[in-house]
Amino acid sequence: MxxxxxxxxxxxxxxxxxxxxxxxxxxxxxxxxxxxxxxxxxxxxxxxxxxxxxxxxxxxxxxxxxxxxxxxxxxxxxxxxxxxxxxxxMPEGDRRAIYQLGIASKQRQFRELEKKAERIRVFDTSVLPGLMQTEAYARGIVTGLAPFPQNEIDEAVDERMRRQERLWEAGKSFEFIILEAALWARHCTAEEHLAQLDRIRQLMTRPNIRFGIVRANSPLPNVINAFWLFDEDYVSAETIASEVISISPESIREYIRAFESLTALAMFDSAADAVIGEAMVSLERSS
The missing domain is CATH 1.10.260.40 (lambda repressor-like DNA-binding domains)
Structure with a gap:
């Protein structure tokens, strides 16, 4: 590929x-x-x-x-x-370049990657995966990145929503792992956040989607940043200032090992659903 x-x-x-x-x-x-x-x-x-x-x-x-x-x-x-x-x-992946060129362009790039890949593995630390986001949650994320013009925000959110069409394509599998903190991080209103958590629970039932949560008290492997694996050919990792892209087999193997370590720690299926349920109940009580 x-x-x-x-x-x-x-x-x-x-x-x-x-x-x-x-x-x-x-x-x-x-x-x-x-x-x-x-x-x-x-x-x-x-x-x-x-x-x-x-x-x-x-x-x-x-x-x-x-x-x-x-x-x-x-x-x-x-x-x-x-x-x-x-x-x-500017160095490739510099966040300033991404922002100045338009945030929708990055969403289109990911959509092309997701179109061609058969197996997509995602790890995130503080937000819920883009492929599983509701429009309101995605808008909150994009709006919080920087003071973009409204038309750029709208375009980026539209592109992110279009990416989710891949979830229904035959022959594709998706594996998502998040830190538990991502369930609690608020990027929209309480009502919108509840709808987002409910969206995750619905998508978890799809046979081609596996969603895991690493609980807050779990001993973490040496992974400090979010990353996306596309098959075994391409990895995109996010740092504070930039996006790091690699196609070297050695680098990709390191990220695969990291994902496998996270998989061993994560809770899936009914256990993950129960954790999401706990977060929803707590949110409803506090709102």
Whole structure:
């Protein structure tokens, strides 16, 4: 799966090139300047301008300054262009790049991974798995990440909901393990949180879904971050500042061993359902 999967997933630099090129094309068109005229004035070739606007090549800082000197956009537009240029040099997975490129793009990337994988294993520490979230809970999570515009929040939530179509596809299996703390972490109203917990209980009954809870008093293995395993080909791990992606067999084997250790500690089936029930009863009493 790996080669086809990676070919289908644009990294953040590719996305940044496309967005930067689109922004340059837009301000050029607003200035009613032809590509050839811009190329002459900026001392560049017309094919290079075309490739920059299409996102096929990354411009240098000299290219950008030459283009801006000709187009003379408003100061806030110029700052936006320069900020988009900065994304080209950010490390892959940097959370600032993910946010600036649009949070919906990350949801689309995960949807492509989930489309191609047959076995998906997820471990989370403080939130309930995205593939099992209600719309209200997902909206609370996305809204809490950063002060995004409302349209970006709506788009990201829509994309997250679309990802859940995979749960009903034949031939796919899903294994979710969370720390017990994730059941209690509130990202929405009490009523919405109760609906979210009930959603988990419903999905647990599906034959292709296994949901486990590691209780708060369990001795944890050396796992400190959330991660997603797609078959045995690709792992995405979340840190405070970035997302770490790996396709190296050795690294993936480490995450598989970590997931197996968590599986040995977790409670499943009726035992997990009882823990969720306890959380729901406590929430109802306190609300």
């Amino acid at each position: 790996t080669d086809k999967l990676l070919d289908a997933l644009p990294n953040h630099r590719e996305l940044a090139r496309v967005q930067l090129g689109a922004s340059i094309r837009k301000i050029r068109q607003q200035a009613t300047i032809k590509q050839a005229a811009l190329a002459r004035a900026a001392h560049m070739s017309q094919p290079k301008i075309s490739k920059i606007e299409l996102g096929d090549v990354a411009p240098s800082i000299t290219d950008i300054r030459s283009i801006l000197a000709v187009l003379k956009p408003a100061e806030e537009i110029e700052q936006k262009i320069l900020a988009q240029f900065d994304l080209l040099d």
